[in-house]
Amino acid sequence: MIKWVIIIVLLLGVGGFYFYNQSRQFKLPKGETKVLETAPANSDFNMPISDRKILITDGVKHSVPLNEILSGGPPKDGIPSIDDPKFLSTKEADSDFILIKY
Known part of the structure; x- marks a missing residue:
């Protein structure tokens, strides 16, 4: 009797694990983003409506096609390193005003 209970528990565990993993999966299409339709002609904007x-x-899963990704940011060595930081005392830091103009 105990043998059958152990077998049933193991089968339920394996089945539950299988269905849990399957519920987290979704079918992944292969290819680039395709434009399904464009906005109606009488609308104020004429942007394509796409289905990502x-x-x-x-x-590797991704939702943005690789041809739509642009490189950017600072070039190599474009951000200077902090080799010689300048430390301020609290009195000097309090007197340092930052003016922001909007």
């Missing part, structure tokens, strides 16, 4: 899908590239 999850893409796979080299086994």
Whole structure:
């Protein structure tokens, strides 16, 4: 009797694990984002309406096609390192005003 209970518990555990993992998965299309339709002609804006899908590239999931990603930011060595930081006392820091103009 105990043998059957252990087998049933193991089968339920394996089945539950399988269904849990399957519920977290979704079908992933392969390819780039396709434009489904454009906005109506009588609208104020004429932007394409697209349906973003999850893409796979080299086994990595992403929703933005790689051809839409642009490089940017500072170039190599574009951000100076802090080799010689200048420390201020609290009195000097309090007298340092920052003016922000909006």
